[in-house]
Amino acid sequence: MQCRVCDSTRLELAIDLGEQPWCNNFLTREQVGREPYYPLRVVHCQDCGTAQLDYTVKKEVMFGDHTYLSGVTTSLSDHFAQVAAEVDGRFFKAVPGKSVLDIGSNDGTQLKHFQKLGYDVLGVESSKTTAQIAGAAGVPTLNAFFNAETARALGRKFHAINAAGVF
Structure with a gap:
């Protein structure tokens, strides 16, 4: 992975929260326990100092059917x-x-x-x-x-x- 700001590859793990289900999603009873999980890790760029996630959930998951109005x-x-x-x-x-x-x-x-x-x-x-x-x-x-x-x-x-x- 490269830094989203400066393209450096010198990224250091800062926080690893493991695999997490997608937020902002109301599940049916049938979906509970079968929802997808995604890595939630914050890395720190040693060159420009930017903190960022090292994994991006696909836009279709994030915004395809969100519930906020x-x-x-x-x-x-x-x-x-x-x-x-x-x-x-x-x-x-x-x-x-x-x-x-x-x-x-x-x-x-x-x-x-x-x-x-x-x-x-x-x-x-x-x-x-x-x-x-x-x-x-x-x-x-x-x-x-x-x-x-x-x-x-x-x-x-x-x-x-x-x-x-x-x-």
Whole structure:
């Protein structure tokens, strides 16, 4: 393995927590005891000092069907409302046909605030269930991982692009 920051191979094990099941996952009775486990080890780069995990769980496992919904956190929704108002007020208040793309849009909470300000919105969300929740709430959402291929497939430009809480 190489350091994620400087590509050094001088990585030293700092903490080994063994094999752990994936978090943020509610299991059925039948799944308990049969869930996959993943190594959870922190290594330290001796060259640049970065602490990092030495194993990455596949994105499809991490984000393919996560259970967290942005809309359940009132303070986050309030923050998203402030972000939408600030972006609109500073840059797009008088722009006709204004649009915004939200990458990792979750349940559409951020985009709902942009909709209230007159924006044409589109979310891109990797979790199928979460994307369906957003769509059912009136927020157009594409169920996909955002990458260059997805960006090209959209076939359009946006006035603003948002990505909150994504890696």
